[in-house]
Amino acid sequence: MSDAKFELYYWPGIPGRGEFVRLVLEEAGADWVDVGLQSGGKAVSDMIGKGPVPAYAPPVLKVGDLVFSQAANICSYLGERFGLVPSDEASRLHARQFQLTVADVVAEAHDTHHPIAVMKYYDEQKDAAKQRAEDFRTQRIPKFLGYFERVLKANTQGGGKYLLGSGFTYPELALYQLVDGLLYAFPNAMRRVSPEVPGVMALHQRIKERPRIAAYKQSPRAQPFNPQGIFRHYPELDDPNATK
Amino acid sequence: MSDAKFELYYWPGIPGRGEFVRLVLEEAGADWVDVGLQSGGKAVSDMIGKGPVPAYAPPVLKVGDLVFSQAANICSYLGERFGLVPSDEASRLHARQFQLTVADVVAEAHDTHHPIAVMKYYDEQKDAAKQRAEDFRTQRIPKFLGYFERVLKANTQGGGKYLLGSGFTYPELALYQLVDGLLYAFPNAMRRVSPEVPGVMALHQRIKERPRIAAYKQSPRAQPFNPQGIFRHYPELDDPNATK
Numbered sequence: 001m002s003d004a005k006f007e008l009y010y011w012p013g014i015p016g017r018g019e020f021v022r023l024v025l026e027e028a029g030a031d032w033v034d035v036g037l038q039s040g041g042k043a044v045s046d047m048i049g050k051g052p053v054p055a056y057a058p059p060v061l062k063v064g065d066l067v068f069s070q071a072a073n074i075c076s077y078l079g080e081r082f083g084l085v086p087s088d089e090a091s092r093l094h095a096r097q098f099q100l101t102v103a104d105v106v107a108e109a110h111d112t113h114h115p116i117a118v119m120k121y122y123d124e125q126k127d128a129a130k131q132r133a134e135d136f137r138t139q140r141i142p143k144f145l146g147y148f149e150r151v152l153k154a155n156t157q158g159g160g161k162y163l164l165g166s167g168f169t170y171p172e173l174a175l176y177q178l179v180d181g182l183l184y185a186f187p188n189a190m191r192r193v194s195p196e197v198p199g200v201m202a203l204h205q206r207i208k209e210r211p212r213i214a215a216y217k218q219s220p221r222a223q224p225f226n227p228q229g230i231f232r233h234y235p236e237l238d239d240p241n242a243t244k
Numbered sequence: 245m246s247d248a249k250f251e252l253y254y255w256p257g258i259p260g261r262g263e264f265v266r267l268v269l270e271e272a273g274a275d276w277v278d279v280g281l282q283s284g285g286k287a288v289s290d291m292i293g294k295g296p297v298p299a300y301a302p303p304v305l306k307v308g309d310l311v312f313s314q315a316a317n318i319c320s321y322l323g324e325r326f327g328l329v330p331s332d333e334a335s336r337l338h339a340r341q342f343q344l345t346v347a348d349v350v351a352e353a354h355d356t357h358h359p360i361a362v363m364k365y366y367d368e369q370k371d372a373a374k375q376r377a378e379d380f381r382t383q384r385i386p387k388f389l390g391y392f393e394r395v396l397k398a399n400t401q402g403g404g405k406y407l408l409g410s411g412f413t414y415p416e417l418a419l420y421q422l423v424d425g426l427l428y429a430f431p432n433a434m435r436r437v438s439p440e441v442p443g444v445m446a447l448h449q450r451i452k453e454r455p456r457i458a459a460y461k462q463s464p465r466a467q468p469f470n471p472q473g474i475f476r477h478y479p480e481l482d483d484p485n486a487t488k
Contacts (some may be wrong), residue, residue, distance in 0.1 A: 051407075053338045056345045056391045068337040070344040076339060093312040093321060094297045100314040100344075101300045107351060115359050128360065128372045135361035147300045154298050164297075190393065210376035230381050 006078075009047040009063040012036040014178075014229035015222075017071040017106065018059045022171040024075050028082035034221060054065040057201065072099045079170030084163055098151070098163055098171035101180050105144045107183060109232045112136045112237055122234070131238035137189040141182060145197040148175055152199040157227035160199055168210075175191070176207035180232030188239035248277035250322075251306040252267055253291040258473035259421070259466075261315040261350065262303045268275040268319050270460040272326035278465060282296045323414030330409055342395070342407055342415035346422050349388045353425060354474045354482055356380045366478070377481035383434040385426060389441045396443040404443055405450075412454075419444070420451035425475030431481035448482040 003155050006025060010018025018036070025032040036044045036058070048055045048064070050068075055069035056081050061077070068074070076096050076165050079085050085095045097165065115132040116125040152158070179200060194201050207213055216222055235241075247303070250269060254262025270278040280288045280302070291306070292299045299313035313319070318342050321328050321438075331340045358377040360369040361403070396402070401410050404469050405421070423444060427434050438445050451457055460466055479485075 017436075049394065052398055052400070053341070054391070054394050055341070056388070066334050066337070068334070070341045073337060073340045073344055090310050090312070093272060093310070096317045097297070097299070097312050097314045100317055104300075104351075107348075111355065113361075115355075116375045117383065119383060120379075125375075131360045131372070132370075135364075139363060144300070147298070150293065150298050156296075189249050193364075214443065217321070232427055 005063065006030050006032035007035050008032060009044045009060040009062065010034070010036045010058045010073060012043055013041075013223065015181075015225060015228075015231075016223075016229055019105075019177055019223075020102075020174050021059050021061065021074045021078070022179060022212065022221070023235050024078040024082070024084065024170055026171060026221075027170070027210065027212050028078060028084060029084065029212060030078070037221070037223070039072050060077035072096070072103045075099055075174065078111055084168070086169075087165060091164055091169070095169050095171050098148075099174050101144070101147070102171065102174040105140070105178055106181075106230060108136060108140055109178075109185065113184075113232050114232060116207055122232075126236075129234075129237060132167070133186075133234075137186055137237075137239060141186070141192050142196065145193060145200050147177075148200050149197040152203065159205070159234060163203075172207055173213070176204050179204040181225065184225040185231040185233050186238045187233070188241060192239060228238075246274050248315070249307065250274050250276035250404075251397050253288045253306065254278070254280045254287055254302045255285055257285075257357060257470075259425075259475075260473055261481060263421055263467075264418050265303060265305065265344075266302050266313045266317045266460070267321070267421060267457065268322040268326070268328065268414050269336040269467075271454065271456050272322060273326060273456060274322070274326065281465070281467070295330065295419040300379070306308075316340070316347045319414060320345055326414075327419050328412070328414035330413075335408055335413070337407055339413050339415050342392075342462075343418050345388070345391070346415065348418050349384070349422055350474060351426075352380060352384055353422075353429065356429075357476050357478060361382075364429060366476075369437075370480075371480060373478075377478075381430055381483060385430070385433060385439060386437050387439060389444050392444050393441040396447065400404070405447070407447075415445060416451055423448040425469065428469040429475040430482045431477070432485060477487065 008021055044058050048058060051067050059071050059074060061074045062070045062149055085091055106228050110134040112120050113129050115128040151163055153162050155162060162171055163169060274359055288302050292302060295311050303315050303318060305311045305318045320343055327333055353355050356377040357366050357373050359372040395407055396404050399406060407413060407416055
C-alpha cells in the first residue's frame with residue numbers, strides 16, 4: 001500500500017477518533033501515511049474486518065504484519081514505542097488510564113448529537129439531543145475537565161503543568177484534542193467552564209504550541225472539525241448566547 | 245486495608261464494571277479482596293481521587309503502592325500478569341482491542357436506560373430510553389455480537405472457538421460477562437439474536453462452565469444483576485414478548 005512504516009486507516013473527511021492517533025504519530029515524528037486521506041474510504045472499509053484479527057471499526061493501525069484497532073490502544077502502543085511516556089509500569093498504566101478516560105468523554109460528546117441511534121440523522125433525534133447536550137454541557141464537561149484539573153494539581157512533581165511525572169506524555173495530546181473539540185462544538189459552554197479549569201486550558205494551549213503539533217495542524221494532513229464528525233457545532237446544542 | 249495482594253475498589257451492590265475485573269482475578273486464582281463489598285461504598289469513594297494519580301471513577305485496583313483505574317486497563321494488566329494471554333506483542337494488542345470493544349458495548353448497554361442524563365432517574369427519561377433501547381436491540385446487539393462471531397471464525401488457529409490463538413484468553417471473560425448481561429437485560433431480543441451468533445453463545449457457555457468462574461458465580465462474592473446496575477431488565481425496553 002505504501003512504503004511508510006505506519007499506516008493509519010481511518011475515514012477521510014473528519015478528524016474523528018483517527019485524530020488521536022494522528023497526533024501521536026506527528027508528535028513522534030513517525031514515518032506514517034494516512035491511507036484513508038490518501039486513497040479514500042474504500043481502502044479503510046476494505047481493511048476493517050480483513051485478516052486474521054478483524055477490527056470492529058477504524059482507526060486501524062498497520063505496522064508491517066501487525067494490524068490492530070481501538071484508538072486508545074493504538075495511541076498507547078505508539079506513545080510507549082516512541083518514548084512519549086516513561087517506561088516504568090506505573091507510568092504506563094496511568095497514561096493508559098488517562099487515555100481511556102478521554103475516550104469516555106469523546107463517546108459522550110458524540111452522543112450529544114446522536115443520543116438515540118448512531119445510524120439515524122441528527123434531525124431525527126433533535127429533541128433528545130437538546131436534552132442530552134444540556135446535561136453534557138452543564139454536568140459532564142465540568143465533571144470530566146474538573147477531574148483532569150485535579151490530576152494536574154495532584155501531580156506535584158509536575159508543578160500543576162503535567163498529567164504525569166515532570167514532563168509531557170502522550171495522553172496530553174488526547175486531552176488537548178478533546179478540549180479543542182469541545183471549544184469547537186460548545187464555545188459558549190466552554191467560555192463558562194474554562195475559568196474553572198485553568199490548568200487544563202493552559203495545557204491545551206501548551207500542546208497547541210508544540211512545534212510538531214502546530215506544524216501538523218496547519219498542514220493539509222490535518223482535517224478541520226465539521227458537522228460530520230464526533231464534535232459538531234450545532235448552536236442549539238450549546239449554551240444560549242448570553243452576553244455577546 | 246487488608247493483607248490481600250490485590251485490592252479491588254468498586255461500588256457494592258451491583259456487578260457493574262467491577263465484575264470484569266473480578267472475573268479476571270477469580271480465573272487467575274489471585275489473592276484478592278473486594279474492598280467495596282467488604283467495607284462498604286465509603287471505602288470506594290475515599291479511594292477515588294486519592295493519591296498522586298486520582299481516578300475518575302471506580303473500578304480502582306491497588307497492588308502494593310500501585311493504584312490505577314479504568315476497567316479495561318485493569319483487566320489487561322491482570323490478564324498479562326497472570327499469563328491469561330500469550331506474551332507476544334500482537335496477542336497483547338489484540339486482546340486489548342477485544343477488551344475495549346466489549347467496553348464500548350457495555351457503555352451503550354448502560355445508555356439504553358440512561359440515554360439523556362446519567363444522574364437522573366430512569367423514569368425521567370423513559371421515552372428516550374424506549375427509542376434508544378429499540379435501536380440497541382435491533383441494530384447494535386446484532387452488529388457487535390456479529391463482529392465477535394466473525395472474530396471467532398477468522399481465527400482459524402482456534403477452530404472457531406477462541407478469540408485469539410488456540411486457547412482461552414482473558415478478553416473471553418469480558419465477552420462472557422457482556423453476553424450474560426444482555427441475556428439478563430434483553431431476554432427476548434437475545435432469543436432472536438442468539439441463533440445468528442452460535443460461536444459467541446457457545447463461548448459464553450464454555451466460560452460459564454470453567455471451574456473457577458462457576459465456583460465464583462455461586463459464591464457470596466458474586467453479586468447478581470439487578471435494576472441498579474449497568475444491565476437492567478425493564479420489560480418495556482426489551483423486544484415485545486412474541487410467542488411465550
